[in-house]
Amino acid sequence: MFMPNTELHDNTQPVQLNPTNPIGPSKTPDLGGFRKIRSTGEPIPNPIPGLASDVLEMRVKEGSKIRNLLGFAMSRIEGDGQTQVLFSGTGRAVTKTITCAEIMKRKVAGLHQVSKLQYRTVTEVWESQESQMTVHRTLPSICILLSKEPLDPHEPGYQPPVETNTLSEEHRQVDGVQGSGKTEKRPLSPCDHPGLKRAALGKD
Amino acid sequence: MAEPRSPVSASVPHNPIVLAAPEGSTLEMDPIEFTLRKRLPRKLPKRRNDVYVNMKTDFKAQLARCQKLLDAHREICIHGLGLAINRAINIALQLQTSSQGALQLAANTSTVELIDDLEPEDPDEAGEHLTRTRNNSAIHIKVFYPNP
Numbered sequence: 001m002f003m004p005n006t007e008l009h010d011n012t013q014p015v016q017l018n019p020t021n022p023i024g025p026s027k028t029p030d031l032g033g034f035r036k037i038r039s040t041g042e043p044i045p046n047p048i049p050g051l052a053s054d055v056l057e058m059r060v061k062e063g064s065k066i067r068n069l070l071g072f073a074m075s076r077i078e079g080d081g082q083t084q085v086l087f088s089g090t091g092r093a094v095t096k097t098i099t100c101a102e103i104m105k106r107k108v109a110g111l112h113q114v115s116k117l118q119y120r121t122v123t124e125v126w127e128s129q130e131s132q133m134t135v136h137r138t139l140p141s142i143c144i145l146l147s148k149e150p151l152d153p154h155e156p157g158y159q160p161p162v163e164t165n166t167l168s169e170e171h172r173q174v175d176g177v178q179g180s181g182k183t184e185k186r187p188l189s190p191c192d193h194p195g196l197k198r199a200a201l202g203k204d
Numbered sequence: 205m206a207e208p209r210s211p212v213s214a215s216v217p218h219n220p221i222v223l224a225a226p227e228g229s230t231l232e233m234d235p236i237e238f239t240l241r242k243r244l245p246r247k248l249p250k251r252r253n254d255v256y257v258n259m260k261t262d263f264k265a266q267l268a269r270c271q272k273l274l275d276a277h278r279e280i281c282i283h284g285l286g287l288a289i290n291r292a293i294n295i296a297l298q299l300q301t302s303s304q305g306a307l308q309l310a311a312n313t314s315t316v317e318l319i320d321d322l323e324p325e326d327p328d329e330a331g332e333h334l335t336r337t338r339n340n341s342a343i344h345i346k347v348f349y350p351n352p
Contacts, residue, residue: 156308
């Protein structure tokens with residue numbers, strides 16, 4: 001497995017290099033032969049104040065299935081009387097974390113939301129046949145708290161519950177799309193008919 | 205908003221699109237015969253301190269633009285849709301880090317409805333224009349200096 005491509009924010013620096021490395025400590029070893037054997041994230045203090053003690057924490061990973069995550073969270077919030085769910089994800093799982101929260105808000109009406117962003121340091125251990133390398137990566141992280149009970153509206157990142165039905169209807173009226181089907185027919189505009197365009201221009 | 209982008213053939217999924225036939229039976233159409241045109245998302249009102257992050261422009265260039273706007277307006281709003289969510293968060297956190305924690309972030313999430321046009325490649329079926337609606341996550345980050 002190759003070393004993942006890092007961007008400006010990733011602050012990737014090798015910390016330990018095995019002395020048996022044939023290239024020497026001054027150069028980074030050829031990353032082609034390296035594979036990740038361990039990845040540990042430092043435990044971060046919870047960024048959202050006023051969390052309930054029994055909050056359900058859903059840690060979203062890059063490979064997590066949204067169906068599994070939401071299936072578990074929905075059963076707890078609807079069946080077991082859970083009032084708060086905290087979705088958290090780091091790196092490539094951030095988009096999936098937001099998607100989970102958005103789907104849950106649509107399925108469960110009246111959820112208050114607080115979102116927090118922060119950096120999280122992840123330590124990765126890469127090894128090849130001859131050497132081992134430890135890498136510290138600083139990755140973006142998001143925490144989204146969804147609560148049935150009201151939260152502090154003055155907290156940065158607070159979102160009040162919204163009526164999803166009215167929102168989607170407004171969108172459809174603006175876009176001129178009827179119904180909510182996946183695949184719909186739309187009327188042809190005159191510019192879509194090549195024959196009509198030619199006739200209008202007087203070229204036939 | 206409604207103007208279509210350039211056609212994308214590779215994005216069409218390979219499961220057949222099922223359409224309702226007049227008699228009530230279902231009619232299967234091979235999606236490979238369609239050209240997928242992704243429409244642009246709905247336009248949001250753009251203010252001077254709004255930044256719409258994309259994946260095509262260089263990261264450093266977008267970061268520099270945000271920093272310049274922040275110096276001028278003291279408050280900016282960074283928007284990211286889909287894949288650009290990660291980049292939008294990165295820009296916001298980079299700005300906060302470079303300000304030694306003086307900046308505050310307020311992140312809001314939303315769902316954006318996107319419409320794709322499916323245009324048949326067969327010229328005989330030129331009238332059969334179809335649209336497909338899908339949802340995409342978005343983030344809106346307000347980066348600001350708190351009141352002293």
